[in-house]
Amino acid sequence: MGAAETASAVTPITFLRGPVLSPLAKVPVLELDDGGALHDSSVIVEYLDSLGQRRLVPSDPPARWSVLRLHALADGLMESAIRVTLEGRRPESERHVDVVHWETQRIERVLHALEKEPKKLPYFGSEMSLADIAVGVALEYVDFRLTLDWRKRLPSLAGWLEPIARRASFVKTAFSDVP
Numbered sequence: 549m550g551a552a553e554t555a556s557a558v559t560p561i562t563f564l565r566g567p568v569l570s571p572l573a574k575v576p577v578l579e580l581d582d583g584g585a586l587h588d589s590s591v592i593v594e595y596l597d598s599l600g601q602r603r604l605v606p607s608d609p610p611a612r613w614s615v616l617r618l619h620a621l622a623d624g625l626m627e628s629a630i631r632v633t634l635e636g637r638r639p640e641s642e643r644h645v646d647v648v649h650w651e652t653q654r655i656e657r658v659l660h661a662l663e664k665e666p667k668k669l670p671y672f673g674s675e676m677s678l679a680d681i682a683v684g685v686a687l688e689y690v691d692f693r694l695t696l697d698w699r700k701r702l703p704s705l706a707g708w709l710e711p712i713a714r715r716a717s718f719v720k721t722a723f724s725d726v727p
């Protein structure tokens with residue numbers, strides 16, 4: 549995090565009840581020292597990278613495209629996991645079984661694709677990049693909300709996630725239900 553900036557982590561619920569930093573009322577929002585705020589994770593990452601310290605997205609190819617490609621994969625994984633979760637909260641008679649089926653298949657495809665990634669990529673497990681953070685968070689969300697039992701089936705990915713999930717930043721921001 550940059551020298552003079554402070555990040556405050558807020559859940560959507562407390563955020564909605566608290567001072568409105570962004571009209572979108574979504575997390576993440578980065579509150580800046582000048583009273584302004586930046587919303588959307590992609591903008592926040594751009595901002596953090598502009599602070600001139602080590603970058604989350606490398607500037608040069610091919611690492612840049614690898615990181616952005618994996619981020620997009622993780623983003624899609626998260627989106628599908630959220631859709632399955634939300635469908636599960638509908639009354640059974642209103643649930644879109646086809647959506648759950650299709651999104652679950654998409655999740656499985658992404659997990660299998662990720663299983664093949666770690667060995668190929670130099671930044672995985674060495675220097676944290678946006679890819680590590682995005683894939684790690686998406687996998688943690690899948691574990692938090694769904695019961696896919698992917699770890700036994702995809703041991704390489706499970707082994708990759710283990711040290712990432714133990715990092716203080718991941719432990720401190722672990723998913724939990726808001727009371």
Ligand SMILES: N[C@@H](CCC(=O)N[C@@H](CS)C(=O)NCC(=O)O)C(=O)O
Pocket residue numbers: 560573574575576587588589590
């Ligand atoms: N594209 C946005 C997505 C932000 C987003 O959808 N945040 C969700 C949580 S994952 C949220 O705050 N939802 C609260 C709501 O919809 O009321 C980003 O990456 O920042």
